[in-house]
Amino acid sequence: MVGALIMKFVIQIDASPHEAQAANTAYQFIKAALANGHHILLVFFYYDGVCNAQVSSFAGKDDLSGRWSALAREHGLDLVLCVSAAQRRGLVSAEGKDQGLLAPGFRIGGLGQWVDACLKADRILTFTS
Amino acid sequence: MNHSKCFVFVVRQPPFRGDRTVELVDQLLAVAAFDHPVDVLFLDDGVWQLQAAHVLEGAGLRPLAPLLRTLEFYDVREVAAEHESLAERALSPDGLVLPVRLLARSEVPAWIAGHDVAVGCG
Amino acid sequence: MSVLHLVNASPFESAALSRCLARAGEGDAVLLLENGVYGALTGCRFSREVAEAAAWLDIRVLAPDLRARGLCASSLLQTLGQVDYDGFVELAVRHELSLTWT
Numbered sequence: 001m002v003g004a005l006i007m008k009f010v011i012q013i014d015a016s017p018h019e020a021q022a023a024n025t026a027y028q029f030i031k032a033a034l035a036n037g038h039h040i041l042l043v044f045f046y047y048d049g050v051c052n053a054q055v056s057s058f059a060g061k062d063d064l065s066g067r068w069s070a071l072a073r074e075h076g077l078d079l080v081l082c083v084s085a086a087q088r089r090g091l092v093s094a095e096g097k098d099q100g101l102l103a104p105g106f107r108i109g110g111l112g113q114w115v116d117a118c119l120k121a122d123r124i125l126t127f128t129s
Numbered sequence: 130m131n132h133s134k135c136f137v138f139v140v141r142q143p144p145f146r147g148d149r150t151v152e153l154v155d156q157l158l159a160v161a162a163f164d165h166p167v168d169v170l171f172l173d174d175g176v177w178q179l180q181a182a183h184v185l186e187g188a189g190l191r192p193l194a195p196l197l198r199t200l201e202f203y204d205v206r207e208v209a210a211e212h213e214s215l216a217e218r219a220l221s222p223d224g225l226v227l228p229v230r231l232l233a234r235s236e237v238p239a240w241i242a243g244h245d246v247a248v249g250c251g
Numbered sequence: 252m253s254v255l256h257l258v259n260a261s262p263f264e265s266a267a268l269s270r271c272l273a274r275a276g277e278g279d280a281v282l283l284l285e286n287g288v289y290g291a292l293t294g295c296r297f298s299r300e301v302a303e304a305a306a307w308l309d310i311r312v313l314a315p316d317l318r319a320r321g322l323c324a325s326s327l328l329q330t331l332g333q334v335d336y337d338g339f340v341e342l343a344v345r346h347e348l349s350l351t352w353t
Contacts, residue, residue: 005344012248021285021316022259028315029343032336038344047152084155088148111159119134119165124246125349129259139350141270173270238276242252242348249257249350 007122008039012114013049017064020129023052027067029125034075042117043068043079045106047128050086053079053106065103072105080109134245136160136167140175141249144193150178154196156248161204168207168244169200170237171229176214179225194226201227211237253278255346259285260353262297267352269297272304280342282334284313288320293328305330313339 011030015022030040045052056063072079081102086092092108093099102108118124138157142149160167171179184192200208210229215222222231232240241247256275262268268283268290275281281304283290290297291312304310305328314333317323324333334342343349 007344009343025259025285028336029339033340033343036337036340038340046156047149085152088152111156112163114156115160115163115165118136118246119132123343123347123349124248125343126248126351128249128351129353141352172274173266234273237274238254238279241254241274241350242276244252244348247254247348247350249352 004037006037006039008041008120009033010042010044010114010117010121010124011040012044012046012124012126013052014047014126014128016048016051018051019048022127022129023049023064026125026127027064027071029127030077031071040075040077041121042113043077044109044114044117045079045081046085046114048089049127050081050089050091053081053086053091053102055101055103065106069103069105077105079106080113081106082114083108083110133165135243136165136246136248137241137244138167138169138248139241140169140171140178141173143174143177145190150193150196151191154199157200157205158203164204166206168209169205170232170241171208171210172214172237173211176210176218176220179210179227179229180220181224181226197226209240252347253280253345255279255342255349256281257349257351258283258287258290258353259351261286261289263289265353269300271350271352272300272308275304275308277307280309280311280346282311282313282339282342283331284316284339286320288312288316288322291317291327291331292322293326298328302328302330311338311342 013026017023055065083096184190208229209232212231213234256271258268260267311332311334314335
């Protein structure tokens, strides 16, 4: 689109996909933003949002962690779990290491990365419940 | 170009929703630690978090007051609470766990709009 | 700076919608989404409050969330515009800040 404003977004997701719609809303928003030519600098998972990285034992094509992995693969999205939130929920070890519980495409990071990305972004949106 | 931005966190939830307050304070302090101006606004049931309380031993609840008082020590620029939210709940601004700037409801939209990043916490 | 307010809770369950409308500023926008779309219904307890706010505030509804809940156009306040996810992105571009009310 000629003349359209292209923006850099940081998205924060605070909710687990199992108890709220917010994570799926964020996923749909990101897909639409990418389709409209915008850039997603960081998808930051905080609070119960870190549960988006967990692979369900019933994983099928509707499983959100799988859809996040596919979207990250197709668009080079940076999906970052806040290490302290993930440790609190037992998703990563006390040393901050992935224990094989995370879906492909997710990585462990910190609040500093979120702050840094916010400084570079035009828009910061939080999806919560 | 990493120019500084001014952040605001809006807190609307009552206390003891799991680790919400701990994680909120972590995020706030991360912004402050990188030397960016950060404010926090307590609105609606969020003001209950500011009420001084004794948490009984054995209740399994972490007292919030020491946590919230860290906001003062770590260069959080302004801790604000909405006057009407306190008044509706018969809370006096004098009895809170830390001093706050009182904002009238009519001042809230412009005050929020004076920031570069807003993080709503439910 | 203007704010895009996201209201994602049903007004029958949470005071988020009223609380949001009381703090929205001129030039802001409100998007009703997820269970927040129930705030767009006509003939309900909250219809008048929402219609009055819509006279000075840009209030939109996320259409996919309406469809998912089986709500059709005839049951909605006619003054509220509907947007899809592209329209949601456009609202986020237009407003510098965003806040969620739940």
